[in-house]
Amino acid sequence: MPSPVPDPSPNAASAHGRTAAHATALALAAAPALAELPLPARASLLRRLSRTLEENAAHLAAVAEDETRLGVERLRGEIRRAQVQLEMFADVVEAGAFLDVMIDPADPAAQPGPRPDLRRMLVPLGPVAVFSASNFPFAFSVLGGDTASALAAGCPVVVKAHEGHPRLSDLTHDLAAEVLPAGVLTLVHGRETGRSLVTDPEVRAVGFTGSTSGGRALFDLANSRPDPIPFYGELGSLNPVVVTPAACAGRGADIAHGYVASVALGQGQFCTKPGLLFLPAGHGLEDNLRRAIASVPPAPLLGRWISTAYRATLAALAGHPAVRPLHLTPEPTDARASAPALLTTSAEELRAHPELLQECFGPASLVVTYTSADDLRTALHTLPGSLTATIHGSEREDEPFVRRLTAALSAGRLIWNGWPTGVAVTPAMHHGGPWPATTAPLHTSVGSRAMARWMRPVAYQDMPEELLPAPLRRDNPWSVPQQVGGPS
Template identity: 75%
Template structure:
């Protein structure tokens, strides 16, 4: 049930009002100093308790999620486990304390050319954060998803704008955990108007978004156009090119064809990391194998009408382009919710001449691009927009200069060798981001432990008496966090 301290915040349909966003942001503002001052062990315990709540209610949550998203029970159960793993990882990060990035430069009265004062640096939470849920990850990028979890780990209260594709699940998830949180630390609002109001609200200090390029760009402009501009961390569209060398085609062509179609159609292609472009040598000889693989894929419901209509429109535009041939496209069903698995073909030369083909088709379709030579390939890769991932399938012993050139030609946040981009490991080193239009901030990641840095800013204390310093900067270090002490630095 809702937290007793938040009775005035409207729920359900009423939460689309201007007041809903304003009330939630105001509550988050009041909760910000409370959460920021919470000792790290208590903050870590808060995150672990959220993980336990998910585990305890996994059956109920899965049933509601399946009724709203149709993603499949096994996929949804796996996503709950992934969400728990994110919560547990950030709990460990908070306990360890290194994410505060404490740096200390002791005073040196003998420093040249001038005496150096005592300088101590720490990262502090930005304040209340707005998080926009994603349609295709109702747990991992939703109410308790990575954006929420990393913000709470940083010490920032969160207001989640629930996705219209799974409103009941969002509400249920919030109700199951809100009673265990301090008032105002986590709230949920519904509706696009509430989302826009959140981005504009003066109490909100940063925004996390996962969704379409058009929607993300509109909110990005809103966030940066405020009288007090705020950071907007948006993960938008991505083409995720995959390059296959001639040697890899000759050695593993059949297997590559199977794995490619599997990656393209996983969850009906509703992943931001789906391979949207496959580069093959012009004489690859895999046409029939690729046609059989995609023809074997069964059409299934997409997440919602808004995705189905956009997918069908984009697929039709690409398929009817004069520079594109259809290798295989499933029969269009009378049920507009169903996907249409498809593989389209063009050449590298045609792609360079028609950059309008470089658009994300969010669903089980992909464009195969044939190249005539390494130069033909490299010239085309260099004109691709920024992307989340870029993959190369090659063989050991191939031209090392060519393989290095392939990676250098693509602007991506994650490079993959002999693998596929779908499936983002929740690990400390993972970077899930990339240059525009993949994200609005290529310096940051929305997956992995470094995601916490989005919600923090550095503050330096110079010559401050020890008793006035935050606990992690004090000489006694009562929070027992790692302190990086510098000596012999230039004065």
């Protein structure tokens, strides 16, 4: 993930004249009504937000392009992705199963003793804070997946805008404010304001997408509070790709081309960019890899802070005695742009030099050669946790080999004969992984299960019917699925 950046100007922290305390007070005031809003009405808000994005897509994309230079076509596609997320969560809210309602009626004959009436469901945590990402100004920003899932769960959201696209953040928030009740979505600017959000006593959880260093600092803040709160951080990820000898021999040139395309997609500024390519020694693909990466032109990164970090990390890797370049070109004169690069080392050297296992956020990657299955497995065991891990193999020839490999891969999503860049917005998606990919590997930031981050279970024992939340009542006025006296 990209490195944190300094505030662009002294005015950023005071845009809207809103401190963290002011924003969280607005969110706290809005929380009860949002939590009690009937599910169809909550779903309607999400769908109206989606329509707002669609109706203003041209203006939003133009502002985003001016600030990020990601390309209007890419940005329009990302707006559509943000719409799909909102619409998916609207469907999930209407279905009601996300509340996980369980009812065990009283049973005086139960063993080993009488059982009281117990009714359990998930309830929203209350106000939450969301930190926008620079590399996805729609899908992981003001109305991105974290915000959409929190609103769907019934939590007001305070968004800390990213310094890389402040005008777009303001515009998106102002459009959303025309749809949502007051206080349900609030925007703040500035790094210090963001830190204050994490320690604000009214904030009950935090979602973050960004650098490992920045995320770790905020994670430590969240845990050092008198009342520690969940911190759902998506940080850095190497996303290894393993190519078996059979796959290398059968379609090595195609794999090399596909790999470079995945590395260079969005100038390597995706959290799922593959950072390591494991190839059998003597693979014979160096010329293919060089030609493919040489065809990728230098292009602007999201900002000078990312370009500076990219150049520094690449220089450190390229200058390491265990590494040799496959393709390096002089850096462009434009301080914001960076040229793609490929480096190579061996699995043995990778095990001996763990300092090589660092994310280079941008269009660069490290090719690692292995001499045997054992050489490969021991190297994979040294890798930190990742969002994804990919295997390119042959189904018939590689079954025993691959079965042993999967146990060595520590990632939230395993991919067969594909590429990790591109995260489908669907209920079965898991976008998470062991540290340092995320701070909470049990959870996902994409897919319907992302809502679980913003809820907690509450059991009601022998509670009078009229005092129960609507989903737990016998008449079930919200018509949600209820598991009554069934298996656990």
